[in-house]
Amino acid sequence: MATDNSFMQYVAEQIDLGGRLSYRKMFGEYAVYLDEKVVALVCDNSLFIKPTPVADELLDDADVLRRLVIETAQHLPVPALRKPRKRKPDTAAP
Numbered sequence: 001m002a003t004d005n006s007f008m009q010y011v012a013e014q015i016d017l018g019g020r021l022s023y024r025k026m027f028g029e030y031a032v033y034l035d036e037k038v039v040a041l042v043c044d045n046s047l048f049i050k051p052t053p054v055a056d057e058l059l060d061d062a063d064v065l066r067r068l069v070i071e072t073a074q075h076l077p078v079p080a081l082r083k084p085r086k087r088k089p090d091t092a093a094p
Contacts, residue, residue, distance in 0.1 A: 002028030007045045 008023055009029045015021055015032075023042070025045045032040040032047075049055050052056045058065055 001044050003030055003045050008042050011042055011047055042057050 006010045011032070012021055017034065021033055022036075024033070027086060029044075030042040031038050034043060039050055041050075058068075
């Protein structure tokens with residue numbers, strides 16, 4: 001699913017850095033630039049920040065990371081049950 005332009009515009013408005021921020025469509029998704037550097041990607045209407053030491057600090061704060069994962073899961077639907085795959089018969093000759 002490609003990202004909606006309206007979602008990309010919303011992300012840009014939320015970041016609110018004026019002319020320093022730009023974005024470019026690539027394969028139906030977007031690269032987000034700050035001062036001409038790619039800082040994030042917007043794919044499937046989701047924002048992905050590029051990993052950096054600052055972003056990695058989130059990984060070091062177990063409480064914040066745990067809360068983020070729990071709250072994210074609470075907002076997602078329960079996955080549908082999948083039917084088990086049928087095994088293909090062995091076609092190898094003896």
